[in-house]
Amino acid sequence: MSHIKPPRGPRTPCRACAACDMGRGSMKPRLAALGLLALLYLPALGSSSSGTHPDESYYLGISAEMDARGAWLTPTIDGAAKWFKPPLLYWAERAAYAAFGRGFFGGRLPAALCAIALALLTGALARRMYGEPAELLATLLVGSTFGWVKFGRMAMMDAPMTLAFTAAAYGAWRACEEDRPRQLLWAGLGAGAAFMLKGPVGAVIILLLAGGFVALRRPRLLAGRYTLGAFALGALVGLPWYVASFAVHGRRFYDFFVVEQNLDRFRHPWTLGGEATLLVGLLVFLLPWTLLVLAALPGALRTWREPGSLLPLLWMAVVLAVFTVPSLKWPHYGLGCAPAAALLAARAAPPRWARLGTAALLAALAAGALAVLRWPLAPAAVAAIAPAALAFAAAAALCARGRLAPAAASAGGGLALLLAFAIPAVNPPVIPREALARLAGRDLHVYDYVPGIFTLGAGRPVHRVERAALAPTLAGGGVVILARGALDHLPPELAARLAPVARWEHIPGYLPPAVVARSWLERDPSLLFEPMLAVELRSGAVGAR
Structure with missing residues (x-):
């Protein structure tokens, strides 16, 4: 790589020295970008x-x-x-x-x-x-x-x-x-x-x-x-x-x-x-x-x-x-x-095919956001998804015309509406308020989950319990939070003695595409949710199933 020569001669100012000086004309776009x-x-x-x-x-x-x-x-x-x-x-x-x-x-x-x-x-x-x-x-x-x-x-x-x-x-x-x-x-x-x-x-x-x-x-x-x-x-x-x-x-x-x-x-x-x-x-x-x-x-x-x-x-x-x-x-x-x-x-300015291809992707995002409205959603979710679709559509039009910075701003606004507003309007908290009230004063544990997000959701320590320690933890008066599907993998004699203290639902981290497609076709969002349970051990209790 010896053919790469270092610059010689006296130092020359960078070609963006006016921007480096933070001139008035350049502050407005920076502040807009920061916002x-x-x-x-x-x-x-x-x-x-x-x-x-x-x-x-x-x-x-x-x-x-x-x-x-x-x-x-x-x-x-x-x-x-x-x-x-x-x-x-x-x-x-x-x-x-x-x-x-x-x-x-x-x-x-x-x-x-x-x-x-x-x-x-x-x-x-x-x-x-x-x-x-x-x-x-x-x-x-x-x-x-x-x-x-x-x-x-x-x-x-x-x-x-x-x-x-x-x-x-x-x-x-x-x-x-x-x-x-x-x-x-x-x-x-x-x-x-x-x-x-x-x-x-x-x-x-x-x-x-x-x-x-x-x-x-x-x-x-x-x-x-x-x-x-x-x-x-x-x-x-x-x-x-x-x-x-x-x-x-x-x-x-x-x-x-x-x-x-x-x-x-x-x-x-x-x-x-x-x-x-x-x-x-x-x-x-x-x-x-x-x-x-x-x-x-x-x-x-x-x-x-x-x-x-x-x-x-x-x-x-x-x-x-x-x-x-x-x-x-x-x-x-x-x-x-x-x-x-x-x-x-x-x-450098992108070639036409990249510009138009990106515009097509943004248009597909707009169409996908509109398709989500087929589900019966909460008004807050609809209020975020509809303008997100418009933002993606505007970004597609701007990108097709070569106006990439406004297109990026519009697309970013659409993503923010989806991730910061639409999803929280649909996805329940990690432990809903009603469940927290039922769990007040109880020693909390999670099974088959990492406890950190539950700790902050509960506002107090939530501990992780492994399979071998489930029965002793429950026998000691602890409450264990787990997914409903996890019960099928527990010993039947233990599962039969579990009684729910609280129930709620959440959207799991991975959803099979077939499940999403079925839910969309049937307009049934309940298929996207996973039941969660907080259970305790009670002698002679009816099974939590």
């Missing part, structure tokens, strides 16, 4: 009805328990140390609990603010890379992707970690292309934060991303004082918790975090199916802008020596390659390169 992002990520954060993910339930439960115990060093579940991840997100959630109370809003707010920040920072990077017109488009494209509107509203590691990647890319660009080596400290800060969010893999990604770009564009910087400073800053942020955890817990910490949570990821069989999960997941989570990204890739690959192509291509390649190596991977791991994909899509 839209707030509408995308903040409404219904405090509602358990807005959807969740099993990992979120772990993280919420851990942070709530750390907050209740006043603990900062050791993440725990039911008092047992659980080092699934380092604690930076848990610390941020604890700070939000102090400000807003221990609940869903406080637990999810740090991740949502990170999702907003990464969209804005992606736009700032696009301005420096491609000029001021690219800023608003890149901001809205990354902020309105399905993946970020979904996961950026959950207490997950993805948004904070991707913000760290974006900060590192921003610093590497400014250090190399604007001759500001001090900006490499952003890469060090990002590496330390990623190390405290995801573990070693986060720091490795930033090392390869920022270090790789510097090595290709300005290799002399690698031996400079600011590169050393970046490593020192990353170590200062990332290492103290690890050192303290080793000092306090020793082998237990090593076996759980280092071996089980990191090394064991390489001990499962590597499969093409797992790799397809990662790649297809990324394409799905980039919707509705997937075709714009795919259309931008050939041109970027042809001009990969240019820094405006090199940085996003390297970013995407590093994230996907690093998450390809372990045998265990999940679809949302690819979200770490979504800002790079948005940069590519904002780099």
Whole structure:
């Protein structure tokens, strides 16, 4: 790669210096973008009805328990140390609990603010890379992707970690292309934060991303004082918790975090199916802008020596390659390169086929939203779905005419209406108020679920119980929350002695397409709901079936 020459001669100002100076004319679109992002990520954060993910339930439960115990060093579940991840997100959630109370809003707010920040920072990077017109488009494209509107509203590691990647890319660009080596400290800060969010893999990604770009564009910087400073800053942020955890817990910490949570990821069989999960997941989570990204890739690959192509291509390649190596991977791991994909899509005007194809996808979303109205829904849901359909239709028309930034704003508004308003109007809370009243004063446990979301829904600790401990837990007066279908897998003699304390329904995390189709054809939304029970053990009681 020796043909890639570093810039020579005196430093020239970046071509977006007017935007860098935050002129009056550029503030209005930024403020408008900030307002839209707030509408995308903040409404219904405090509602358990807005959807969740099993990992979120772990993280919420851990942070709530750390907050209740006043603990900062050791993440725990039911008092047992659980080092699934380092604690930076848990610390941020604890700070939000102090400000807003221990609940869903406080637990999810740090991740949502990170999702907003990464969209804005992606736009700032696009301005420096491609000029001021690219800023608003890149901001809205990354902020309105399905993946970020979904996961950026959950207490997950993805948004904070991707913000760290974006900060590192921003610093590497400014250090190399604007001759500001001090900006490499952003890469060090990002590496330390990623190390405290995801573990070693986060720091490795930033090392390869920022270090790789510097090595290709300005290799002399690698031996400079600011590169050393970046490593020192990353170590200062990332290492103290690890050192303290080793000092306090020793082998237990090593076996759980280092071996089980990191090394064991390489001990499962590597499969093409797992790799397809990662790649297809990324394409799905980039919707509705997937075709714009795919259309931008050939041109970027042809001009990969240019820094405006090199940085996003390297970013995407590093994230996907690093998450390809372990045998265990999940679809949302690819979200770490979504800002790079948005940069590519904002780099140049898309070809006509990509524009029209994206318009067709948006029109299909509008039609799908209207089709949902076939179900007899609550008025609040209809009031959100109908304008969401109009927003998708408007986005389709704007995209067909090449007005991509307004199209992204309109599509983002439609997604926000669905995820933040329509779904909570249809999906009951994790524990409805009436059920909570029946469970007051009872020792609560969950079976076959992660307890975190139930803990915040109940406003008090809810413990996890395994199959072998079900009978003793119930015999001790505990109440167990489980899905109605779980009764069929319990020992018949135990199931026959269970009596319901409370009943309710919820929409499960996965719905078979055949069930959804049948429910839609029959206009029967009850088929989409799973019965839930809170049961106790009573001698001689009639079975809960």
